[in-house]
Amino acid sequence: KQEVTQIPAALSVPEGENLVLNCSFTDSAIYNLQWFRQDPGKGLTSLLLIQSSQREQTSGRLNASLDKSSGRSTLYIAASQPGDSATYLCAVESQGNLIFGKGTKLSVKP
Amino acid sequence: DTGVSQNPRHKITKRGQNVTFRCDPISEHNRLYWYRQTLGQGPEFLTYFQNEAQLEKSRLLSDRFSAERPKGSFSTLEIQRTEQGDSAMYLCASSFSQAYGYTFGSGTRLTVV
Numbered sequence: 056k057q058e059v060t061q062i063p064a065a066l067s068v069p070e071g072e073n074l075v076l077n078c079s080f081t082d083s084a085i086y087n088l089q090w091f092r093q094d095p096g097k098g099l100t101s102l103l104l105i106q107s108s109q110r111e112q113t114s115g116r117l118n119a120s121l122d123k124s125s126g127r128s129t130l131y132i133a134a135s136q137p138g139d140s141a142t143y144l145c146a147v148e149s150q151g152n153l154i155f156g157k158g159t160k161l162s163v164k165p
Numbered sequence: 166d167t168g169v170s171q172n173p174r175h176k177i178t179k180r181g182q183n184v185t186f187r188c189d190p191i192s193e194h195n196r197l198y199w200y201r202q203t204l205g206q207g208p209e210f211l212t213y214f215q216n217e218a219q220l221e222k223s224r225l226l227s228d229r230f231s232a233e234r235p236k237g238s239f240s241t242l243e244i245q246r247t248e249q250g251d252s253a254m255y256l257c258a259s260s261f262s263q264a265y266g267y268t269f270g271s272g273t274r275l276t277v278v
Contacts, residue, residue: 059207086263097271098171098256099208104266144207146267151221152198153258153267155207 057082057149061156068135069164076130076159078145083123086148090119090130093142093158102143103130135163169270171257177276178247185243186273190259197240198267199232200256201225208256214240247277 058081068074078088087106091099103112103119105128111120118131132139142160146153170189178184190197195216200208211230213221216237226232229247234240244251254274258267 087266089266091269096254096274099258099269101266101268106264146207148263148267152210152213153200153208154210157205157207 057085057147057154059145059147059154059156061143061145061159063159064157065160065162067162067164070135070137072135072163073131073133074135074161076132076143076145076161078128078130078156080126080128080147080149080154082149083126084149085123088119088121088128088145088147089153090117090128091144091146093144095142099144132161135161137163137165139163169257169259169268171255171270171273173273174271175274175276177278180249180277181246183243183245184247184275185241186255186257186275188240188242188257188259188270189238190240190257191261191268194259194261194268195237196260196262197234198258198260199240199242200258202254202256202272203252211242244275247275249277251275252277 062077089104090102105121116133142158144158146155197214199211202208214234229245232242254272256272258269260267
């Protein structure tokens with residue numbers, strides 16, 4: 056059974072710092088991995104999608120990497136801003152649907 | 166196309182009542198998913214449609230829950246005889262194919278009092 060773990064559960068950083076969020080999964084047989092952002096009480100906004108054959112994807116200040124063999128992904132956020140404060144969710148497409156971690160709650164202090 | 170639309174945004178109901186939620190996916194997406202999210206947890210899979218066919222249901226989907234997708238367009242999720250434990254955010258997502266990932270709606274927050 057696929058399980059997704061995200062570390063840390065919460066992170067607080069001062070504005071301008073670069074940071075890394077971690078995601079690990081137990082079964083390397085995945086189709087893709089997707090990072091989402093969720094603001095309090097809202098739905099999910101897709102940030103980056105990495106296919107299983109890819110190693111990384113970039114969008115603006117965000118860079119996500121995937122190491123399928125070790126079951127790990129990282130989301131790198133450069134020059135963090137207060138507007139980046141949200142919960143970040145990692146999900147793998149496995150066994151026919153998306154399986155999520157519990158998320159990392161990020162707070163960027165001005 | 167404005168993305169995945171869910172209605173209502175919020176629903177407060179008394180225990181024992183029935184509720185129905187609606188999801189309108191992105192029009193060209195043939196795959197539609199329902200998820201449930203409780204506070205502090207990641208979303209959990211409930212059920213999946215490809216066109217009008219319901220292809221998979223989670224064990225979380227008790228017999229009080231039913232989902233439909235008539236004509237392969239919008240979908241409804243009905244909960245009968247609601248319980249306090251049903252209080253959660255219900256999320257709908259649609260997808261064109263695995264190569265394009267999932268697009269989620271804003272969710273319906275259900276509170277059972």
